[in-house]
Amino acid sequence: DAKTTQPPSMDCAEGRAANLPCNHSTISGNEYVYWYRQIHSQGPQYIIHGLKNNETNEMASLIITEDRKSSTLILPHATLRDTAVYYCIVRVVGRDDKIIFGKGTRLHILP
């Protein structure tokens, strides 16, 4: 079973920041938080990952709470092309292992 909880769907206005929450209250100390997204008819796309510090790359920012029990993926200026299903995943550090996907959050960007 997936070890994360996400809202099934969210809306965001184009140009605004999209903040996608994820609960991972049972996360272990050796588990990273990963985010992937899947645009319609495409394979999942890696976005970002982190252990305990906040992370930022060209796609998004990842904010992890101090207790690591939840996180937020931030798309700073959402565009219509960001419409996708977003998956929050936890994975063990240093282990090359399968990804267990949950149902994710379906993000709709509204024009």
Place this chain on the structure above:
Amino acid sequence: GAGVSQSPRYKVAKRGQDVALRCDPISGHVSLFWYQQALGQGPEFLTYFQNEAQLDKSGLPSDRFFAERPEGSVSTLKIQRTQQEDSAVYLCASSSRQGADGNQPQHFGDGTRLSIL
């Protein structure tokens, strides 16, 4: 391109036929994964290779499913005597060797959409 390539993009087969799905991982990637994605669901793990060794096949739903990666590069997922419930998108992903800083992300292809009539 430099990404994971899967072929065919679409496959239609009659129930009972055998099918073979191909995955070309990113060059040099040691690890290769196959996933199955039913309509409206997240991908589900099928099997995992490290080079040519199949280290985990716990997700294969039945003995009709078989995967191979004989030279540690291209992989083929074969489904024998297909059934309607095999209809799904089959995704392939690859990743490079684990680094000192932990996990390497998996890079996915766009999948093969299999329809069994």
